[in-house]
Amino acid sequence: MQLNQNFVKNVGNGFQIGGKIIAPRKLSDWRGHDISRWLSFRNINGLIVDGNGTIDGRGVIWWKSAKDATGIPTVSCIFLASISNLHIIAPETSHNTDGIDISSSSHVQIRNCFIGTGDDCVAINSGCSNISISGVVCGPGHEEFLLSVGSLGKGGADAQVQDIRVEHCIFNGTLNGARIKTWQKSAVNLSGISFMGFRGTSLSNDAIKLSCSKSVGCTNILLDHINIKSAVRGTTVYSSCINAHGRYMDSFPKDWNHSFRLVLWLLILRSSRVFSQLINVMDYGAVGDGMTDDSQAFMKAWIVVCGARSSMPVLNVPTGRKFLLKPSQFGGPCNSPNVHFQVGGTIVGPSKLSDWRGHDISRWLSFRNVNGLIVDGNGLIDGQGAIWWKSAEEGKPRPLALGFSSCNNLKLSGLTHINSPRSHISIDSCTNITITNLHIIAPKTSPNTDGLDISSSSNVQIQDCYIGTGDDCIAINSGCNNINISGVDCGPGHGISVGSLGEGGAMAEVEDIRVENCTFNGTQNGARIKTWQESAVKLSDISFMGFRGTSLSDDAINLSCSKSVGCTNILLDHINITSAVPGEIVYSSCINAHGRCIDSIPKVDCLLP
Known part of the structure; x- marks a missing residue:
């Protein structure tokens, strides 16, 4: 199924999945359809795909086809922007089940994902630039679980990849750790690729493998704070390189292949730092x-x-x-x-x-x-x-x-x-x-x-x-400014609060607080501002956006500001908080709160202009 721009315009550029989407369970159901991909989005700017649901590709019916060299459907995204907090899982014996494949894309951020499949956790292909990957947990597996640049230049084709930054990732029994894959007779140009803060275990002896084009090579490669050991106790791991130019700092395994230019850099750097x-x-x-x-x-x-x-x-x-x-x-x-x-x-x-x-x-x-x-x-x-x-x-x-x-x-x-x-x-x-x-x-x-x-x-x-405690998930107190909170799953607890502020008539000031795309599960409140009424607390430019979830109290949104000073420029946008008790209705309450509300459940008609 291909979803185009006209379709997503009708739903506000948001595709929210709370349930489960499954693919056909029989190969015969694919007859008459394009088998290059199952679900795809094309030419849609500003698209958000999120939720706590599951997408099940039912790939087991296809994995035998990999051995038979027949087509396998994939999920492919082009011109990605931000990917976070995904869980991508397939058996380690599943064939060619890369977690994320990126091609001809730029300015991509991948953060805090768990990926364990039968092939590359993340594969970066031709035409990519400015890709940042951090906090990925990769593996375990007996096939290829790794972060790879390539495979590039098959058949002598030209390719270019630049400005790739991969940091603070963990490998659990992957085939390799860091890998660059190019066909040796190609004219593939790779530059500005950094692997930093890697740790974990490798199933193969070749834990770091940097294989670049013999004619063009790779330039400006950085390996920094790498610690990859063998998944097999007592076995030593190594690194290997072909025409890779760059430097490494504090890496295990080290590279002792003197044809590799990293060693020359290391000797120079050791004299100066x-x-x-x-x-x-x-x-x-x-x-x-x-x-x-x-x-x-x-x-x-x-x-x-x-x-x-x-x-x-x-x-x-x-x-x-x-x-x-x-x-x-x-x-x-x-x-x-x-x-x-x-x-x-x-x-x-x-x-x-x-x-x-x-x-x-x-x-x-x-x-x-x-x-x-x-x-x-x-x-x-x-x-x-x-x-x-x-x-x-x-x-x-x-x-x-x-x-x-x-x-x-x-x-x-x-x-x-x-x-x-x-x-x-x-x-x-x-x-x-x-x-x-x-x-x-x-x-x-x-x-x-x-x-x-x-x-x-x-x-x-x-x-x-994820925060679930006996009080506020997050409490923002006096003297804070420019606080950005997103993607927090809150509950049980009292919600996300600004305050409590101004006890005993004390002065306090908080400004530029932005809280968005958070979920509340049976919290006492959702959005809350807490000040002592007789205080001189000044609150301004506070935004609550994209909230959803359930509240245990009727007072789901509580904006209680100083009677003398008040709160200014408050924004509530796309709020949906319902009662955790079936059949109960939730409300909002305000004291001297000035701002505006856009599309909120419950309604916040107590805000002053």
Whole structure:
């Protein structure tokens, strides 16, 4: 089926899938149809295809055809712009089932996807430029699960690919890691291709394979912070290259093929700069059994990392281990402009209140004055908050789990945070923050366990996170500006809130907040502004767009602003929040809120002009 421009115009350039779309289950159903593709979109600008549904191509009826060299239908998109949070799955034995194929396209971003199929996770073909790929989990599999540029130049054809950036991807038992594939007798021109921050395992010995045209070659190739090991215990992996020119930094496996120009670059660079260091906490006395206090080992490792002068020192918390930490503060400033705190294992807080004696109980883990900090991985941070939640009823103070103060150019991604005593993550007095692909979870009955608390911070991007706790999914507090939140799945909890602000008549200011394309599942509210009525709180330029979901309370949209100052330039656009209780009706309420509403359920007719 081909959907053209006229069709999508009628539905507003949005194709939202909540259910399941399936292909024909018999080959005979394809008779009389074009078998080059099953579903396709053509000549549609501004198209959005999203939702939480499933598209099942029923490819098993075709996979035998691959061996018979007959046609196989594919799903193909041309001139892509932004791809995020997809799950693409097929058996590892399925033939030629690439996850994403890109051809003749530019300015494409692929972020935070899981792809495990029978061939390339992502294949970049001729005519592509300015492609950025990050946060892709690729594999496992026994066929080809990798990120590939090519195969290009078959039959001597010309081809050109340039400005490809692939970073922070994970490979689980793929055939290779980074690969460039060209036919050797072709005139294929490849340039400006970067592979950065790769880690994982390879099924073949040839973990990095850069095969370029013998006549033209590849230029300006960069391999940086690569760590690919063999999926087979005790086996060594290698790299291989044909006419590839560029440089590499801190790569495993290293390339010792002296015909490869990367080695020459490496020798030159070693004379002028210091490379990255990997600091494993196990090497500094950590036990990782979940019972021994590993706090001092972590602090020793941090001192080395923060004092390192390499381009990006890495503190590694290895997988398969559980590390008990008492309250710990990781302080800066550090010598390197970038510091990487990589969590593959589990970090747990004390399981007894007595273990907190003599410590600051305002926070468990904190980073202060560390610029260029990256905290990521596929590990778990468990605050063991259940021992504290009863204290909330008694009005006693409780610690937040993870705090960042005065940390500029901060990046958080990939981790799962559970069961904080109070707020899970606090951001205070920081600038230029990117938060992606976090999972933050606590019981809906846990008190004051906000997912993300942001205060006195600016230029914050929060994307593609799942947050379900006992309080606000995200709370935006005083002194914040230029906050962008998108793709957050929220619930249980109290929704996404601006505030609470102005307690005791305190002055506060928040501006330029944009929250869009978020989903609410049984939250107390959806969009909420909370201020104390007698305060002098100034709120302006706050947008809630593309909300959908369900609310437990009747007051699905609550915009409560200062009676004396009020909120200005509020926008509600394409809101659809219904009651989580069948048959119940939800409403909106406002106090001194000025702005406009476009296409909202419930109606927001309480906004002032």
